[in-house]
Amino acid sequence: xxxxxxxxxxxxxxxxxxxxxxxxxxxxxxxxxxxxxxxxxxxxxxxxxxxxxxxxxxxxxxxxxxxxxxxxxxxxxxxxxxxxxxxxxxxxxxxxxxxxxxxxxxxxxxxxxxxxxxxxxxxxxxxxxxxxxxxxxxxxxxxxxxxxxxxxxxxxxxxxxxxxxxxxxxxxxxxxxxxxxxxxxxxxxxxxxxxxxxxxxxxxxxxxxxxxxxxxxxxxxxxxxxxxxxxxxxxxxxxxxxxxxxxxxxxxxxxxxxxxxxxxxxxxxxxxxxxxxxxxxxxxxxxxxxxxxxxxxxxxxxxxxxxxxxxxxxxxxxxxxxxxxxxxxxxxxxxxxxxxxxxxxxxxxxxxxxxxxxxxxxxxxxxx
Numbered sequence: 001x002x003x004x005x006x007x008x009x010x011x012x013x014x015x016x017x018x019x020x021x022x023x024x025x026x027x028x029x030x031x032x033x034x035x036x037x038x039x040x041x042x043x044x045x046x047x048x049x050x051x052x053x054x055x056x057x058x059x060x061x062x063x064x065x066x067x068x069x070x071x072x073x074x075x076x077x078x079x080x081x082x083x084x085x086x087x088x089x090x091x092x093x094x095x096x097x098x099x100x101x102x103x104x105x106x107x108x109x110x111x112x113x114x115x116x117x118x119x120x121x122x123x124x125x126x127x128x129x130x131x132x133x134x135x136x137x138x139x140x141x142x143x144x145x146x147x148x149x150x151x152x153x154x155x156x157x158x159x160x161x162x163x164x165x166x167x168x169x170x171x172x173x174x175x176x177x178x179x180x181x182x183x184x185x186x187x188x189x190x191x192x193x194x195x196x197x198x199x200x201x202x203x204x205x206x207x208x209x210x211x212x213x214x215x216x217x218x219x220x221x222x223x224x225x226x227x228x229x230x231x232x233x234x235x236x237x238x239x240x241x242x243x244x245x246x247x248x249x250x251x252x253x254x255x256x257x258x259x260x261x262x263x264x265x266x267x268x269x270x271x272x273x274x275x276x277x278x279x280x281x282x283x284x285x286x287x288x289x290x291x292x293x294x295x296x297x298x299x300x301x302x303x304x305x306x307x308x309x310x311x312x313x314x315x316x317x318x319x320x321x322x323x324x325x326x327x328x329x330x331x332x333x334x335x336x337x338x339x340x341x342x343x344x345x346x347x348x349x350x351x352x353x354x355x356x357x358x359x360x361x362x363x364x365x366x367x368x
Contacts, residue, residue, distance in 0.1 A: 226272060
């Protein structure tokens with residue numbers, strides 16, 4: 001029996017054509033696409049069968065799943081029950097034990113080369129993978145087997161993408177990001193601890209609509225969500241540029257919403273959509289709630305020192321300099337320019353100076 005399309009499922013649930021097209025418009029908006037893409041999304045939803053998805057869990061805390069089920073655009077229930085065919089998820093599925101493992105095996109055999117493998121968490125490699133056993137087998141073995149027949153592989157969250165806290169020093173279990181285990185095909189990384197719900201559903205929606213992953217950066221992250229720093233769209237950016245910073249958690253600047261850079265905010269070096277998509281249905285994000293960014297979507301953020309250490313090497317005029325220091329730098333620049341100008345002038349004059357014969361040259365003339 002052929003797998004139903006997304007539109008078939010929506011019609012069976014009593015959803016009208018008008019509501020379906022409205023959903024397509026909202027989906028295009030959430031993906032940052034122009035209205036011209038709405039007909040393409042509608043056509044894909046009407047004609048393409050739902051894609052089977054296997055969702056596997058390694059070493060993790062399940063916060064990625066917790067985030068995913070709170071998606072508002074589109075709703076997680078629409079993604080799970082209508083847009084995809086979630087055939088295996090040992091956290092969300094009703095079956096367990098041998099029945100769950102049978103579902104995994106059946107999906108792989110029935111849809112070889114045509115399913116999406118979504119991975120939450122990472123595999124430990126020490127002691128032959130004995131630190132994470134699922135269904136009686138090391139997780140790393142199941143991961144390699146499922147990935148070998150998958151069409152696309154998605155790494156959900158910082159654990160699967162970078163290793164996260166399990167891979168932080170000294171990493172006794174040798175927890176490893178999945179792209180170091182799956183080496184024969186690209187891994188689409190959706191990092192974060194956890195990733196934003198709408199980013200997760202947006203990536204899946206894009207792949208279902210267009211049949212291929214979105215454009216990725218050199219680290220394998222979708223550019224549409226990880227193409228800019230949090231700092232670039234942060235509403236406190238004006239205070240950063242003006243040199244207005246919070247100096248302690250209870251000072252006047254904190255109450256007035258000044259920049260949190262000096263309190264350790266990692267927004268200037270973190271690529272994510274927190275300051276644009278935000279969390280919990282566009283309600284807020286960490287910086288808006290008064291705490292600096294931890295940089296959880298960047299590689300190795302647990303090993304980069306305290307969350308409250310300020311960053312260094314952040315370009316920007318007036319980050320931590322007062323007016324006297326800025327004036328001193330400017331004066332130094334003028335002085336250096338004057339010295340450089342004098343040196344260049346001396347070289348030019350030397351090139352145009354008339355040639356003065358040396359004393360031995362005169363002696364030579366006389367001998368001849």
